[in-house]
Structure formats: C-alpha cells, structure tokens
Amino acid sequence: TLQVFNIFVALASLVLVAYVETRQRAEQARTSSEAKSEFLRVASHELRGPLSVLGGYLSLLSSGDLGKPPVRWRAPLQVLSAKTTELNAIMDQLLEVSRLDGDVMMRERTLFDLRDAVDAAVKRAEPRARLGGGGVTVERGGDHLGVVGDEGQVGNILDNLLNNALAYTRGPARVAVRCSAEGGRAVVRISDHGVGVPDELRRSLFGPFRRGRQQGVEEVAGTGLGLYISRELALAHGGTLILEQSTPGDGSTFTLAIPLARSGVTEGTRPASIHRRRQQPG
Numbered sequence: 001t002l003q004v005f006n007i008f009v010a011l012a013s014l015v016l017v018a019y020v021e022t023r024q025r026a027e028q029a030r031t032s033s034e035a036k037s038e039f040l041r042v043a044s045h046e047l048r049g050p051l052s053v054l055g056g057y058l059s060l061l062s063s064g065d066l067g068k069p070p071v072r073w074r075a076p077l078q079v080l081s082a083k084t085t086e087l088n089a090i091m092d093q094l095l096e097v098s099r100l101d102g103d104v105m106m107r108e109r110t111l112f113d114l115r116d117a118v119d120a121a122v123k124r125a126e127p128r129a130r131l132g133g134g135g136v137t138v139e140r141g142g143d144h145l146g147v148v149g150d151e152g153q154v155g156n157i158l159d160n161l162l163n164n165a166l167a168y169t170r171g172p173a174r175v176a177v178r179c180s181a182e183g184g185r186a187v188v189r190i191s192d193h194g195v196g197v198p199d200e201l202r203r204s205l206f207g208p209f210r211r212g213r214q215q216g217v218e219e220v221a222g223t224g225l226g227l228y229i230s231r232e233l234a235l236a237h238g239g240t241l242i243l244e245q246s247t248p249g250d251g252s253t254f255t256l257a258i259p260l261a262r263s264g265v266t267e268g269t270r271p272a273s274i275h276r277r278r279q280q281p282g
Contacts, residue, residue: 147259157241174192192253197248206227239258
C-alpha cells in the first residue's frame with residue numbers, strides 16, 4: 001500500500017511540474033506577444049509623423065508650389081512619392097497586426113450585402129487591372145448575401161485578395177470574382193490565372209511575413225502581412241479564408257466565407273460586437 005501511495009505521489013508531482021512548466025511557457029509567450037504588439041504599435045505611430053512630413057514636401061515639390069522643379073527631377077519625384085505611399089501602406093499593416101495580436105474586435109457591425117462590398121472592391125481594383133491590360137469580371141449571383149460585420153474590414157480582405165491576384169501574374173491579369181450562398185454562408189471566390197502557389201508555401205501561406213518568391217514576380221512589393229491580416233479579419237467575422245485550389249503556373253482560387261445574417265435582422269441593425277481572444281501557444 002505504501003508503494004502504491006508513493007507511486008501516486010510521484011505521478012502527481014510529475015503532473016504538477018508539467019502543469020507549472022506549461023503555464024510558464026504560456027505566460028512567456030503571452031508576454032512576448034504583448035511586447036511585440038506594443039513595439040509594432042509604437043513604431044507605426046512614431047514613423048507615421050516623419051512619413052507625413054516627407055509626403056507633404058514631395059507633394060509640394062511635385063506640384064511646383066516651391067518653384068518649378070527641373071525636368072530631370074520628375075521621374076525621381078514620382079518614384080519617391082510612390083515609395084512614400086508604399087511605406088504608409090506598410091505602416092497601416094503593422095498597426096493592424098498590433099491590433100490582431102491582442103483581441104480581435106470589429107469597430108462597428110452593421111448589416112450589409114456582401115455583393116455590394118465586392119462591387120466596391122472591384123471598382124477600386126479596375127484602374128490597376130486596366131493599366132496592365134487586364135480586367136476583373138464579377139458574377140454577383142441571384143441571392144441577397146446579407147451579412148453582419150464591419151464592412152470596411154471586409155472590404156480590406158477583398159482589396160488584398162484582388163491586389164494579390166493582379167500582382168502575382170506574368171502577363172495581363174484576368175481575375176474572376178463569383179458570389180454565392182452556400183450552406184448558410186455568403187461565399188466569394190476570387191480566381192486568377194497567375195503564377196499559383198507552390199506546394200512548399202501552402203502550409204505557411206497565411207502566416208505573418210510569409211511571401212512567395214516565384215520566378216517572374218520577385219519584384220512584387222509587400223510585407224507578407226496581407227493574407228495573415230485578411231484571414232484574422234475573416235475569423236473575427238465568424239468566417240473563413242482559404243486557398244481553395246492552386247496550380248503553379250496556372251493560377252489560384254481564394255475563397256472567403258462569412259455566415260449569412262439570421263432572419264429578422266434588418267438594414268441598419270447594429271448587433272453586439274464579436275469578441276475573439278487569440279489563443280496563445282502553450
């Protein structure tokens with residue numbers, strides 16, 4: 001009996017030690033994540049000021065408000081202005097990541113038709129598509145796709161998917177967007193005929209700072225945060241964002257799905273916010 005008791009004491013000790021170590025690792029991970037989020041938040045805010053000043057002076061130089069610039073300055077000023085805009089976009093992404101690493105909470109939830117958000121995103125993408133000799137087609141479907149969420153955040157998801165479809169191609173981009181209602185969800189599929197996603201990248205595709213370096217698109221600018229942010233926003237809406245299919249050299253299809261609004265929810269309704277705590281590794 002004493003031996004059995006001793007065995008139970010030893011097992012209990014092992015379990016206790018494992019529990020304490022697991023809690024310590026979880027606390028260390030939480031502290032590390034909070035420190036990273038705070039760094040990203042402070043860095044993005046602190047860099048925003050100098051970037052705004054830089055952009056302002058570049059605008060004054062380009063417009064001639066500070067005197068007509070020499071002809072040879074035009075191209076460099078255009079490049080500098082474009083890169084400043086790009087840096088501002090990176091700051092926006094870093095700030096969004098700092099929010100996502102804590103609690104994910106939508107700013108304002110309203111009822112809207114997901115097809116309207118798609119139309120607005122396509123309208124924003126069309127000038128870039130036409131500039132490269134490509135185009136975007138839309139199949140709205142016949143069903144009303146009422147969803148409840150932050151329409152601006154859903155628009156950000158769609159913008160990112162469309163921009164990727166237009167960027168990761170070796171020729172004129174041809175992008176197809178299809179809307180449908182499937183199994184109680186509003187679904188948007190965005191298909192392209194671009195470079196596709198290689199097998200070795202698929203498992204980490206939605207992780208932060210993950211970028212493809214396929215031949216022919218090595219110079220595509222970006223931070224590798226777009227898909228990560230988009231998936232987190234989709235999850236915050238109770239939905240999903242997946243790579244449905246991809247063939248290297250022949251294109252990809254990304255699929256966003258968000259639960260349809262329950263019957264009885266009317267236009268203008270502002271239900272309570274979705275609140276989702278990100279799981280910490282442990």
